[in-house]
Amino acid sequence: xxxxxxxATSAIAGxxxxxxxxxxxxxxxxxxxxxIYVGVPGDGGWTYQHDQGRLAVEEHFGDAVETTFIENVxxxxxxxxxxTQLALSGHKLIFTTSFGFMDATLNVAQKFPDIKFEHxxxxxxxxxxxxxxxxxxxxxxxxxxxxxxxxxxxxIGYIASFPIPEVIQGINSAYIHAKKVNPDAQMKVVWxxxxxxxxxxxxxxxxxxxxxxxxxxxxxxxxxxxAKAQEAGVYAFGQASDMTAYAPKPRISSIIDNWAPYYIERxxxxxxxxWEPLASWKGIGDGEVVIGEISDEVPAEVRDEAMALxxxxxxxxxxxxxxxxxxxxxxAWLAEGEAADDATLSGMNFYVExxxxxxxx
Amino acid sequence: MFxxxxxxxxxxxxxxxxxxxxxxLTMIAGGMLFAMLGKDPVLAIKAIxxxxxxxxxxxxxxxQLLVKAGPLILIAIGLSLGFRAAVWNIGAEGQYIMxxxxxxxxxxxxxPAESFLLFPAMIIAGAIGGFxxxxxxxxxxxxxxxxxxxxSLMLVYVAENILSTLAFGPLKNPEGFGxxxxxxLQQYPSAHNADLIANTxxxxxxxxxxxxxxxxxxxxxxxxxxFQISVAGQAPRAARFAGVNxxxxxxxxxxxxxxxxxLAGIFEVAGPGGQITDSFNVGYGFTAIIVAFLxxxxxxxxxxxxxxxxxxxxxxxMAQLSLSLPLAAIQAFQGMLLFFLLALDLLTNFxxxxxxxx
Numbered sequence: 001x002x003x004x005x006x007x008a009t010s011a012i013a014g015x016x017x018x019x020x021x022x023x024x025x026x027x028x029x030x031x032x033x034x035x036i037y038v039g040v041p042g043d044g045g046w047t048y049q050h051d052q053g054r055l056a057v058e059e060h061f062g063d064a065v066e067t068t069f070i071e072n073v074x075x076x077x078x079x080x081x082x083x084t085q086l087a088l089s090g091h092k093l094i095f096t097t098s099f100g101f102m103d104a105t106l107n108v109a110q111k112f113p114d115i116k117f118e119h120x121x122x123x124x125x126x127x128x129x130x131x132x133x134x135x136x137x138x139x140x141x142x143x144x145x146x147x148x149x150x151x152x153x154x155x156i157g158y159i160a161s162f163p164i165p166e167v168i169q170g171i172n173s174a175y176i177h178a179k180k181v182n183p184d185a186q187m188k189v190v191w192x193x194x195x196x197x198x199x200x201x202x203x204x205x206x207x208x209x210x211x212x213x214x215x216x217x218x219x220x221x222x223x224x225x226x227a228k229a230q231e232a233g234v235y236a237f238g239q240a241s242d243m244t245a246y247a248p249k250p251r252i253s254s255i256i257d258n259w260a261p262y263y264i265e266r267x268x269x270x271x272x273x274x275w276e277p278l279a280s281w282k283g284i285g286d287g288e289v290v291i292g293e294i295s296d297e298v299p300a301e302v303r304d305e306a307m308a309l310x311x312x313x314x315x316x317x318x319x320x321x322x323x324x325x326x327x328x329x330x331x332a333w334l335a336e337g338e339a340a341d342d343a344t345l346s347g348m349n350f351y352v353e354x355x356x357x358x359x360x361x
Numbered sequence: 362m363f364x365x366x367x368x369x370x371x372x373x374x375x376x377x378x379x380x381x382x383x384x385x386l387t388m389i390a391g392g393m394l395f396a397m398l399g400k401d402p403v404l405a406i407k408a409i410x411x412x413x414x415x416x417x418x419x420x421x422x423x424x425q426l427l428v429k430a431g432p433l434i435l436i437a438i439g440l441s442l443g444f445r446a447a448v449w450n451i452g453a454e455g456q457y458i459m460x461x462x463x464x465x466x467x468x469x470x471x472x473p474a475e476s477f478l479l480f481p482a483m484i485i486a487g488a489i490g491g492f493x494x495x496x497x498x499x500x501x502x503x504x505x506x507x508x509x510x511x512x513s514l515m516l517v518y519v520a521e522n523i524l525s526t527l528a529f530g531p532l533k534n535p536e537g538f539g540x541x542x543x544x545x546l547q548q549y550p551s552a553h554n555a556d557l558i559a560n561t562x563x564x565x566x567x568x569x570x571x572x573x574x575x576x577x578x579x580x581x582x583x584x585x586x587x588f589q590i591s592v593a594g595q596a597p598r599a600a601r602f603a604g605v606n607x608x609x610x611x612x613x614x615x616x617x618x619x620x621x622x623x624l625a626g627i628f629e630v631a632g633p634g635g636q637i638t639d640s641f642n643v644g645y646g647f648t649a650i651i652v653a654f655l656x657x658x659x660x661x662x663x664x665x666x667x668x669x670x671x672x673x674x675x676x677x678x679m680a681q682l683s684l685s686l687p688l689a690a691i692q693a694f695q696g697m698l699l700f701f702l703l704a705l706d707l708l709t710n711f712x713x714x715x716x717x718x719x
Contacts, residue, residue: 040688070681072688074643077633081425081675085682088418103545103635123540162639163529164540193525193639360529 031093033057033267034086035069036079038098043196045221045240046257047071050097050120053259060264064271075100083108087115093270095263096120099164105129116275118266121166123346125277132262135283136166137173137345139255140217141320142284142291142310143237146253147215148178148185149302150235157208158189159201159218159225163359165348167219172352173320174217177309179354187355188213198224209234216250226250235297242292253306254292261287281342284314321345326353364714365707375708376657383701384669390701391694400684408683409676409694416679424562426671428633431567432457432625434667436649438573439618441658442580446590447597448614452498452513453622454646455520456491460623461630462520462527463490465637468552469532469543479551483627484565491623492616494520499615503608509615517646528639542638546631554632566628570667573621577660590614622646651699673698 033054041051054067068091073082079101086094087108095118096105102122109117109129117129125131147156156178160167171189178185188211190204201220205228208216216236218225223243229236229250238244238254262280269275282288291310294303312318323334328351334340351359388410392402413422436453443450450456464487471479498512532543546552554564581587593600593610601607625645630637652670656662677691 068682068685070678074640075638076636076641076643077428077629078643080633081428082678084421085678088421089682099540100542100638100640103547107547162541193529 030064030066031061031267031271032089032091033065033067034089034091034094035067036073036082036086036094036096036098036101037069037071038073038075038100039196039221040071041069043221044223044243046195047097048241049257050095050259053263054095056260057263057267061267061271065267073101076104079104080107083117084111087112092116093267093275094118116266116270123279125279127277130266130275130277130280132266132278132280132282133166134257134259134288135281136255136257136289137169137320138283138313139289139291140170140173141177141313142306143217143253143255144174144177145181145309146294146298146302146306147174147217147235147237148180148182149305150252150298151178151182151185151215153212153214154182154184155186155188155211155213155215157205157211157213157216158187159204159208159216159220160189160191161195161219162193163191163349165346168348168351168359169345170217170219171355172348175355176325176352177320181305189355189357191360192220194220196221198222201225202228205229206232238292244292247293248295249297251295252297253294256290256292258288258290281346284310285316327351328353328355365711366714368710368712371709372712375705379705379708380655380657380662380666380702383698383705386701386705387694387698390697394690394693394697395684395686398686398690400686405680405684405686408680409673409691411676412679412683413672413675422675422679424556424560425675426668427562427567428564429671429674430667431564431570432629432645433649433652433670434664435566435570435573435625435628436618436622436646437652437656437663437667438570438577438660439621440649441653441656441660441663442577442590443614443618444594444653445581445658446593446610446614448611449510450495450498450513450615450618451510451650452495452515452517452646453618453649454642454644455513455517456494456619456622457626457629457646458517458520458524458642459494459626460487460491460620461626461637461641462524462532463487463623464627465543465546465630466527466532468546468549468631471551472544472549475551477551480554480631483552483631484624487623487627488620489623491626492620494623495615495619496612499612502611509611513615521642524637524642525639528637532637542636545635547635552631554628564628564632566625566632569624569628571664574660574664581660586613622649655699655702670695 035054037047037050039047041048054069057065058067070082073079083094083096083104093116097120099121102119102124105117105119106124106126106129109126113128119129119131121133122131158171160171175187188208190208192200192204194200201222202224205216205225209232214234216225216229216234218239221240226236226243226246234250235252236250238251240257242254242256243251294306313320319339321340323338324336325334327333330353388406392406395405396402440450440453464483467483467486494516497516498509501507501512502509529541534542534544557563589605592603593605630641634641652663652666656666673695680686681688
């Protein structure tokens, strides 16, 4: 007991780094789990949801686990140092929660073979590096359906961040399902080249509204789009987090990233000694992608339709990318009854037939 | 009553004493801030200033100080020459980006050929990239009398947009599954700006930074150009009588600072950073302005100021980790440092008299 107290006080005394290593020898010590954030938990979007996942880990494991995070970590050399700091201070499981931390995570992982690393949205694994991502396109199918039903002009606006596969999947999935319920549906895409920039996002929203768009979707993290939608009286969907402050209108539903189940599962795996370097890609079925409450603005039959689609995707009965589907240039992509495979999806660099405009290269 | 009296000449004692006093006052005010956040101020200050240097894992963090300070010192040395001559290059961040882009492009164009000539070629291209970007405000100032502060600053945003276009387009890693960002130059042996001695943080960029300190010292103390720079800044009219061509001086000051910022950029992406991404630049070009003034525009002062700034960054991260201090508190702490330094400048040029006439 005295030794534990000594450890605790010394840790507070700022010498946690050295003692963390020595303390690892004690079996009863809590497992230290570290998180690297690209933004701040107060962003109300991406980092907020990761932080909710971290808090869920703390709540689930109680004293058995101790979590730490470093926020606002720039990508590049600074990321490598921040991850190394977590590794040096006795963390045995480290989540790096942005794509840009990929090479830094792998570099540090090489130096600390006994520590497990988890990199969000990346594609490079190693014996001690797993990757994890969520099938956001499944959620896009559901809100695409709502958007198609709710749009009067048929013009749906999409504020896109970067032309990477994850974002393109979302645009395609939303368009396919909007078009299914509304043959007039058109997708207007604006690329803002940022994940979080309220001013740019608001500008893009204004431009889309001026073009006659009456339902907005976004693949960026701020609530600025919501504010613009509210001013203009058009509909929008919460992104990454629920954004309920804008319910029931303009926010009529949302796609929520729910990392808590995955973080708890992986922490348990490290405690049990069963951790493996997987490439996890979970969706609605595993509760990693959650459709936020559909507000009363949406008619009951549309809500039921959306919920039914959600359940069919969740159970695996339906794949959002099911044939027949053509690529934008008219060439065949998926035949009748065929579903897209993960390899194609994770490298997706084309629009499906019917979407106007070009993906910036 | 307090009264300020202008000193006939700036006090040598205080021009060196104020940085030290500013650091002490920052520690006190910062400590109060940390205490208000419910953290032990002594531990927080210790985490920031002591742990990276002498803490349990100092062997890892000391080299990191060099990695962080290298580009800051290199850029600040260039800026200080201009600032001494009253040529205000605020756009080092843009020159840093353009240096990285030009040098990085050379490496990516040559990939995967291995040659010992590649690295020098990248470095030269990096310096030229920064130099050309700084020549734009220089030529506009010489030809049309535009304000170099505005032009150089605005060109930062132009550079950022060029960076974004290239990172998503021509420089994108063809094996990157469509994700933005170039190939990682750390995995390209001929292009990698590796540690000269493993795990010391001492890469070519840091060596160049030290050489720049020495070069600037000699230039300012032993060379006619150094004299001209000083005179032009302190007494422009006198400088004209002494035969200094102000246009040449503008071009030289902006050119040197641009080239050094470009060098910092290519050393960073070829070394610690590794990749050209749309957001690889983390503000070294702007932070270097603080470093230049913190170092009194003196080469040795800049060397120390760069290391101090790096220490607050790395120590700040440690305080975030061990004490859960929010990043904003660390940034406020860094801001205080500059605030106290500028406020205490008063002591260099003025004497405080107590009592006397009102």
